[in-house]
Amino acid sequence: MTHTTKELAKFVASTKADDLPANVRLDATRQFHNFVGCTLGGMTHDATVRTFKTVLPFTGGAKTSLIGRKEKLSAPDAVLINAQASAAHAFDDTHLSTVLHPAGPIAAPLMAEAERQIISGQNLQLAFTIGVEVACRIAMALTVPPAETQVGWYMSSVATPMGAAAALANLLKFNEEQTLHALGLAANAAMGFRETHGSMCTSLLPAQASRAGYMAALLAAEGVTATSASLEGPKGFGQVFAPKAHLEHVTAELGTRWEMRDNMPKPYPCGIVIHPILDACLDISNDPTFTAVEIDNILLRLNPLCLTLTDRPEPPDAQLAQVSLQHWSAVALVRKAAGIGEGSTEAVSNPEVIAARRKIQVQPDNAVNRDGADVTIKMVNGKTYHRRIEHGIGSLKQPMSNDALESKFINQAKLVLSDQKSQNLSDLCWQLEDLDDVAVIMQNAQP
Numbered sequence: 001m002t003h004t005t006k007e008l009a010k011f012v013a014s015t016k017a018d019d020l021p022a023n024v025r026l027d028a029t030r031q032f033h034n035f036v037g038c039t040l041g042g043m044t045h046d047a048t049v050r051t052f053k054t055v056l057p058f059t060g061g062a063k064t065s066l067i068g069r070k071e072k073l074s075a076p077d078a079v080l081i082n083a084q085a086s087a088a089h090a091f092d093d094t095h096l097s098t099v100l101h102p103a104g105p106i107a108a109p110l111m112a113e114a115e116r117q118i119i120s121g122q123n124l125q126l127a128f129t130i131g132v133e134v135a136c137r138i139a140m141a142l143t144v145p146p147a148e149t150q151v152g153w154y155m156s157s158v159a160t161p162m163g164a165a166a167a168l169a170n171l172l173k174f175n176e177e178q179t180l181h182a183l184g185l186a187a188n189a190a191m192g193f194r195e196t197h198g199s200m201c202t203s204l205l206p207a208q209a210s211r212a213g214y215m216a217a218l219l220a221a222e223g224v225t226a227t228s229a230s231l232e233g234p235k236g237f238g239q240v241f242a243p244k245a246h247l248e249h250v251t252a253e254l255g256t257r258w259e260m261r262d263n264m265p266k267p268y269p270c271g272i273v274i275h276p277i278l279d280a281c282l283d284i285s286n287d288p289t290f291t292a293v294e295i296d297n298i299l300l301r302l303n304p305l306c307l308t309l310t311d312r313p314e315p316p317d318a319q320l321a322q323v324s325l326q327h328w329s330a331v332a333l334v335r336k337a338a339g340i341g342e343g344s345t346e347a348v349s350n351p352e353v354i355a356a357r358r359k360i361q362v363q364p365d366n367a368v369n370r371d372g373a374d375v376t377i378k379m380v381n382g383k384t385y386h387r388r389i390e391h392g393i394g395s396l397k398q399p400m401s402n403d404a405l406e407s408k409f410i411n412q413a414k415l416v417l418s419d420q421k422s423q424n425l426s427d428l429c430w431q432l433e434d435l436d437d438v439a440v441i442m443q444n445a446q447p
Helices: 004-014 022-042 046-058 075-087 103-113 121-143 160-171 176-187 201-221 237-241 272-285 304-310 325-335 351-357 402-413 419-430 439-443
Strands: 064-066 069-073 093-095 263-265 295-302 360-364 373-379 384-389
Touching: 004 121, 004 160, 004 176, 022 075, 022 093, 022 103, 022 121, 022 263, 022 402, 022 419, 046 069, 046 075, 046 201, 064 075, 069 075, 075 103, 075 201, 093 121, 103 121, 103 160, 103 201, 121 160, 121 237, 160 176, 160 201, 176 201, 272 295, 272 304, 272 325, 272 373, 272 384, 295 304, 295 325, 304 325, 304 360, 325 351, 325 360, 402 419, 419 439
Parallel strands: 295 360
Antiparallel strands: 064 069, 093 263, 295 373, 373 384
């Protein structure tokens, strides 16, 4: 038997800020900036509000801030709400090879801890990097060949408890033994399946995972133990969650090859596999000769994974529309936009959008990249529009620019903050590495 858990614990406990290459630090700042913006955007989402109302009467020691609300909660409850808000609009981030969304569940516990003690931006950036790296590698061990797993596991709540625990272990300077137990405790909190996608569980499950990982680290700090082989043991994480886990993904080139660099902020608030379709549809819709009401039929040729995850021709509500390729294709063509408003209840029930949805045909095609799409639209007058996207915006080949991330942040922040406060907070997040005390971010995130 290998010693995967021990090797991972050693990496988490021993990695220092100076060990991070410049490009890794830059990516960590971009992902953290995106997390804060998405949390502001999702704090007023119906799912977040309902969870907030549920925990509010029971929260004790209410000293921890929320990003975009004036109320304070206990630290674990604040972790839950901030993490859920970050995922509420499905606008967060994706590790593309595993379809994992790690940044929110990793960052939320770190921000809670930043109000319990003074934490520098450099130390938070390091802990965040470690947490995202661990979560990505745990997800890879289950999903990336030669691993084989059930497609139903929801990686964003299966892998992130360990990522969150690893981040806290690094931040709180755990030794290897404490880290080993934190990872083991968090591994036992892994949970969540994809059947709940399209419901409020989509954002709640990774939030619960985030809180579980936070609590695992706090428990380990008090001496609560787990086993030393939680990942690789004969009845451990790998054996339970995959018919064929490949735990070598967890430790291969650990500390020299950074998987977190493949975690990309999302340009659109919907399932990642829909994004290249939107690139194509928005490009077509912006053609001055195009008018949506004159569409005769729409043919989408897509990688089969897109259909597996998002083939929902008639989404009944905004939650299911988040993972409906038909809704987002139609709304982008009708409204010439694909922002938070295009995922609203009003947009989902718009008669023109519904009419366009019903003109869509989908065709699985293995020749289309997972981050690509092929869209053909025939008009009633016989004219045809065609766009093929090889690699969509937000993919490894086409990452979002800093300017695009800035615009995304500001547009979400303005939902709860003034224009000036939105800009000030964005600037602080870009300056993460240089901050003496990251609590200033929380102080500036209050409406």
